[in-house]
Amino acid sequence: MVGAIPRGSVSTYGAVARAAGLPGRARMAGRALRESPKEMKLPWHRVVGAGGKIVFPRTTVNHREQARRLRAEGVVVKAGRVSREAIVDLEQF
DNA sequence: GAACTGACTGTAA
DNA sequence: ATTACAGCCAGTT
Numbered sequence: 001m002v003g004a005i006p007r008g009s010v011s012t013y014g015a016v017a018r019a020a021g022l023p024g025r026a027r028m029a030g031r032a033l034r035e036s037p038k039e040m041k042l043p044w045h046r047v048v049g050a051g052g053k054i055v056f057p058r059t060t061v062n063h064r065e066q067a068r069r070l071r072a073e074g075v076v077v078k079a080g081r082v083s084r085e086a087i088v089d090l091e092q093f
Numbered sequence: 094g095a096a097c098t099g100a101c102t103g104t105a106a
Numbered sequence: 107a108t109t110a111c112a113g114c115c116a117g118t119t
Contacts, residue, residue: 032100062100
């Protein structure tokens with residue numbers, strides 16, 4: 001689950017979907033997150049695209065917000081990408 | 094039910 | 107490194 005992503009690490013949509021037993025539903029994962037109210041306090045910002053790249057255009061607030069929060073957790077965000085080291089495939093959960 | 098659409102991904106030019 | 111494109115699947119139109 002997204003909430004299982006350890007602080008200071010990020011994962012990918014595909015990985016999340018797989019972990020949920022839904023291979024090939026990467027998009028659905030993103031959709032789910034989008035619909036999920038923040039009251040659920042899900043660390044949606046710890047979910048990025050494959051290779052650790054942020055899916056939103058860098059001009060959007062979403063992108064800024066995500067990058068900002070990730071950096072706040074110690075994740076290195078550079079040019080709309082997170083350090084590959086910070087990415088966890090979520091396979092261990 | 095066809096046609097779009099999208100918080101995706103991998104391959105190719 | 108950037109851009110294009112084709113699979114992908116579920117929800118909308």
